Amino acid sequence: MSSRSVQYTSSPLLASKTPIWRSQFIVAVIAAGFLGLVARAAYVQVIDNAFFKRQGTVRFVRTLDLPANRGRILDRNGNILASSVPVPSIWGNPEDIERDPAKLKALAKLLGMTSAELDKKLQDEDKTFVWLKRQVDESVAKEIAALKIKGVYDRKEYKRIYPEGESVAHVVGFTNVENLGQEGVELTFNKALGGKAGTRRVIKDRLGRVVEDVGEMVPPLDGEDLQLSIDSKVQYFAYEKIKEAVVSNKAAAGSVVVLDVKTGEILALTNYPSYSPGKRGNLSGAQLRNRALTDTFEPGSTMKPIVVGLALEKGLVTPESTIQIGNGKFKVGTATITDEHAHGLLTINQVIQKSSNIGASKLALQMEPHDMWEVFTQVGLGQKPHVPFPGAVSGKVRAYKTWRPIEQATMSYGYGLSASLFQLAQAYTVFAHDGEVVPVSLLKTNQPVTGARVFSSKNAAAMRNMLHLVTIQGGTAPKAQTMGYAVGGKTGTAHKVEGKGYASKKYRGFFVGIAPIDNPRIVVAVMVDEPTNGAYFGGDVAAPVFSQTVQQTLRMMGVQPDMAVKPQVVTQVEKESF
C-alpha cells in the first residue's frame, strides 16, 4: 500500500464541525420557497386569475369588425339607381415605406398627384397609417401593386355607383367617402340604408388565420334596399326633354315633375343642369339644386283654375256664366289689372282658355279671403310637401287677414304668393283625381290612394274641360297637344323677382297639365327658367316639353290613346295563308 494513501473518512480534518440544524434550516428555507411558489401559483391560477386571463386574451384574441352592406336604391321596376361595390383604397405606412424616388414618382403619377403632394402625405415618419388615395380604380390598384413598393398597401372599401347618372342625381343624391348620405334620398334614408355593423371575437394563429370563435358573434345588419316610385325610363326621358328645352331656349335651368294620379307616386322628378353623382369634382350650387322642390316662384296663371274651381264650388258661377272683361283694363283701388287683349264678354270657360287676369280677379273679389286661403292651403300651397327630401320648401301664402282687395285680386292670377313646381304639380291632382288632393309618395306603393276632397267630382270634371280648352285651338297652349291623347293644363309665365321688384326681362315659363284629360293618369309640371332665345311664354317654352313627356310616359304606362290618330303605318301585316 502506498504511503500516500489517506483514510479520508477518518480524517479529523474533514470531520464536519457544522451543527445539524444548519442543513435542516436550508432544507426548511427551500421548502418554504417551494410552498410560496405553490401558493402563488394557486393564487394566480385559481383565486385571482382575471388579470392574466385578460393579458393572455389580448395576445391572441382579435375583434373583427363585420361591416354592413349599404342597401341599394332601386327604381319602381327594380333597376339599380345606386349600389355599393368594393373598390381598393391605397394607404401607406410612412414609418417603413421604401423611399425610392423613381418608384414614388411612378406612384404619384398613378395616384394622380404630384410628387410633392405625395411626399407631404408621407413626411410624418411617426405615423404608421396614412391614406394616400381612397377609392381608386381596380386597374390603378393593380398597377400600384405591380410597383411592389414596401409600405404601400391597398384595402377594400365600399364605393357608391350610380349607373343612371345625371337624370336621377337630384332624387338619389350621393354619399361621401365614409359612405354617409350627403344629399337626396341617400341623406334622408341614410339610417335605413346604412344598416348596422357587427363584430366577431376570434382567436388568430401565428399566420393570421382565424382558428376559433370566442364568445358570441354580433352579425352585421345589412342596410335595407329602398324602392322608389321613380320610373327610370320616364325620368330619363323627362330629363332629356327638359335639357333640350333649356338648351334651345338658352335658358338658365328647367325642371319636370311627373306624378301618377291614381297612386300619388312620383314617377319622375328631374332638373337641368344636373351632375353626375359619381364624378363630383367642381360642382356648383346651380347643378346641385333640386329646383323642383327648393325654388319657389310666383305661380302666375296656373293659379287661375284653382280660383275658378272655388267659384264653381261656392256656386258663384257655372262654366257657361259670362263675365265682362271690357277693354282689357280693370281698376281695383288705385291699381289697374290688365289683359293682353280686350276680350269683351267671356264665359268662365273662356276665362281659363284665354287666361284672363281680369276674369280671375273679378271672381276673386266676389269671394271671402278666408275661403281662398283655405283652398290654397288645402291644395298644399304654403305648406311643406310631405316628401322625404332635404331642403323642400313650403313657399308662401300670407295670412288672409292681411290681404287687401288688390292683393286678393292679384293672387287669383298667381302674384303675391309663391310655390315650388312640385307643389303646383301636387295642387293639380285636385283636378285630375276628381276633386281630391292626392298625397304624394316617393316610395313605390302601387296602391290607389284617396285624397282630401276639395272640389266636388262634378266641378273637377268641369275644370278638366276648361283645362282641355287651353290646349286646343283658341287656347294659350296648343303646343301642349300630344298625338293620340287628349290633354289639359294651364300655362304660366311670371316675371322673375329681383331685389325688391320684378326684373323687366327675366321670365319663368311653366306649364302644369293632366293627361289623358277624360280619365287622368298623370300630372306633369314643367318649368323653364329664364329663357332668353325670344320665346318665354309657358305655352311656348314649357308646353312642348309637357307634350313629349306625356306622350312617352303614357306609352310606357300602357295607356291606350283616346284620340283617333291618322295611322302612319307603312306596311300592313298580311294574314299568312296555309
Added chain:
Amino acid sequence: MSRVSFLLMIAVMASALYLVRTQYESRSLTTEIDRATSLARNLETENDRLDVERRAQATPLRVEKLAREQLHMRTITPAITQYATVSGGAVASAPAEVRP
C-alpha cells in the same frame, strides 16, 4: 390497485391526446369555414358589382343611343302603333286604325 391506476392513467393520456387532436381539427375546420365565408362574401359583392355593371350597360341613355345610331330606330308614336285589345282571352285582330 396499481393496475387499475395504470389503466386509468393510460385512459387519461389517451383522452388528453384525443382532446388535442379534436381541438386541432376544430381549429382547422374553423379556418376552413372562415375562408369559405369570406369567399361567399366576396362572390356576393362581385355579384353586386356585376349587377351594377350590367345595369350601367342597359341604362335608357345607352340603349337609346345605340338604337338610334346603330340600328337607326326612332321613337314610336301612336301613329305607328297598332293596339291589340284582349277580348275573352283571345287577342282580337288589330284594327287598321287606332281607336279607343
